Amino acid sequence: MERRAFLKSSSVLTGGLLTNQQTFAAEAGPLKVAIIGCGDRGKGIMYVLNDLPNLFKVTAVCDVLDFR
Amino acid sequence: MRCARFSVKAAQKISKTSTPKVYADYRKVLDDKEVDAIVIAVPLNMHYAIASEVIKSGRHLYLEKTMIYNIDQALDLVKLMAGRNKQVLQVGHQYRYSPLYYKVKDYINKGYLGKVIQVDCRWDRNSSWRRAVPEPSLERQINWRMYKEYSGGLVAELLSHQLDFINWAFDTHPTEFLAAGDIDLYKDGRETYDNVQVIARYGEQGMVGNFGATCGNARDGYLFKIKGTKGTVSLLTDQGMFYAEKDLLKERGLVDGVTGATKITWDKEGGVPILPEPTKDGTWYALKDFYEKVTTATLPDSNIYTGAKTAICVHLANQALYSTQPAYWKKEYSSIKA
Numbered sequence: 435m436e437r438r439a440f441l442k443s444s445s446v447l448t449g450g451l452l453t454n455q456q457t458f459a460a461e462a463g464p465l466k467v468a469i470i471g472c473g474d475r476g477k478g479i480m481y482v483l484n485d486l487p488n489l490f491k492v493t494a495v496c497d498v499l500d501f502r
Numbered sequence: 503m504r505c506a507r508f509s510v511k512a513a514q515k516i517s518k519t520s521t522p523k524v525y526a527d528y529r530k531v532l533d534d535k536e537v538d539a540i541v542i543a544v545p546l547n548m549h550y551a552i553a554s555e556v557i558k559s560g561r562h563l564y565l566e567k568t569m570i571y572n573i574d575q576a577l578d579l580v581k582l583m584a585g586r587n588k589q590v591l592q593v594g595h596q597y598r599y600s601p602l603y604y605k606v607k608d609y610i611n612k613g614y615l616g617k618v619i620q621v622d623c624r625w626d627r628n629s630s631w632r633r634a635v636p637e638p639s640l641e642r643q644i645n646w647r648m649y650k651e652y653s654g655g656l657v658a659e660l661l662s663h664q665l666d667f668i669n670w671a672f673d674t675h676p677t678e679f680l681a682a683g684d685i686d687l688y689k690d691g692r693e694t695y696d697n698v699q700v701i702a703r704y705g706e707q708g709m710v711g712n713f714g715a716t717c718g719n720a721r722d723g724y725l726f727k728i729k730g731t732k733g734t735v736s737l738l739t740d741q742g743m744f745y746a747e748k749d750l751l752k753e754r755g756l757v758d759g760v761t762g763a764t765k766i767t768w769d770k771e772g773g774v775p776i777l778p779e780p781t782k783d784g785t786w787y788a789l790k791d792f793y794e795k796v797t798t799a800t801l802p803d804s805n806i807y808t809g810a811k812t813a814i815c816v817h818l819a820n821q822a823l824y825s826t827q828p829a830y831w832k833k834e835y836s837s838i839k840a
Contacts, residue, residue, distance in 0.1 A: 465538050465539050465562075465793060465796060466536050466537055466538045466539070467537070467538070467539050467540070467541060468522075468531045468534065468537040468539075468540045468541070469513065469522075469540075469541045469543065470528045470531060470540060470541065470542050470543070470544060470552060470556075471541075471542060471543035471544035471545075471566075472510045472512070472513035472543075473543065473544075473644075475543040475566060476513065476541065476543035476544075477512070477513050477516060478785065479541050479543060479564075479785060479789070480513060480516045480517070481516060482783070482785045482786055482789055483541075483789060484516065484517060484518060484519075485786070486786075486789060486790065486793070487519060489789070489790065489793040490789070490793065491519070491520060492516075492517050492520065492522045493520070493522055493523065493534070493536045493537060494522050494523045494524075494525060494531055494534055494536070494537055495510050495513040495514050495522045495523075495524055495525070496510065496524070496525040496526065496527070496528050496530075496531050497510035497513065497526070498526055498527075498643075499510065499640070499643065500510040500511055500524075500526065
């Protein structure tokens with residue numbers, strides 16, 4: 435069971451998958467993402483999402499701290 | 503403006519190619535049809551309410567670690583995800599998504615470390631762990647990590663990553679927690695401890711885990727050592743070394759097999775790098791994999807089940823810490839599995 439789980443996860447690291455991802459991105463387009471919580475961590479994640487424009491598009495941001 | 507650093511408007515400006523819509527109320531996000539997936543990065547005590555509604559809305563969810571604040575919420579969220587096989591929930595334990603940590607899991611599973619007997623983890627700093635607050639009324643919202651009502655303190659924010667990796671790599675969980683600590687340096691109104699040490703007993707694996715964090719010494723910084731009868735893995739977040747025990751060093755062939763290297767260059771302490779170069783930040787790998795799991799409708803490696811187990815570990819460790827009594831894993835928690 436452990437070994438099977440590992441084989442499954444290790445496939446993530448092989449090169450073939452990256453090609454698949456690009457294909458998916460081209461077909462399905464980027465995933466539309468909303469960020470709830472825009473502190474340091476939420477913003478840090480946004481920077482990474484912006485580095486992967488084929489995979490993600492940030493369409494909404496949400497935080498309570500600008501509206502008091 | 504005064505709170506620019508914390509403002510949602512500042513976040514909106516991060517996007518280079520688009521201008522995201524801005525919301526103050528998360529329920530409005532759920533009404534937005536232009537949203538396929540949601541990242542939750544709010545204080546820990548708010549995870550449950552928001553995550554529950556996101557799951558019910560059918561959106562894919564990247565939920566920051568620690569997954570959830572307490573044990574009941576962990577069990578509830580597992581129930582809520584049952585049967586939602588095409589909806590992806592990934593928990594933000596990002597460090598273990600780097601190729602380095604996958605490789606270490608491989609080392610462990612293939613027995614390269616021998617029988618693992620001890621795990622040493624630290625995540626130390628020499629500073630208050632406080633954020634600057636633009637006005638006093640925002641103290642609890644910005645420094646939520648200082649207050650028990652919102653946060654599991656250093657254990658939840660830092661040591662949870664290493665607890666989670668050990669659970670995942672060994673497919674196990676601690677059976678008992680002992681802990682010590684207090685507010686030893688920063689008597690500034692905080693409630694969560696600034697100096698903690700947790701001992702985790704892994705009864706099934708026959709291992710002891712030592713997890714410590716302090717705000718009063720930065721010498722070790724991030725330290726993660728996994729020690730077995732044949733060798734030790736020593737990890738930073740983006741690079742790691744393997745140190746063979748003496749008996750293994752004599753069997754050169756076996757070491758070659760471990761590292762995969764044709765020519766081994768030992769450093770002066772007798773170690774070999776696990777990967778030739780430092781990896782990128784774990785978040786990059788974690789988000790790429792999130793996309794892959796969404797498009798293939800498969801279970802992430804950091805998922806509702808592993809996330810719930812780690813959240814329970816954090817809660818039990820804090821229970822041991824604040825009560826100064828041992829805390830025990832209960833059989834009912836072991837029903838959490840895919």
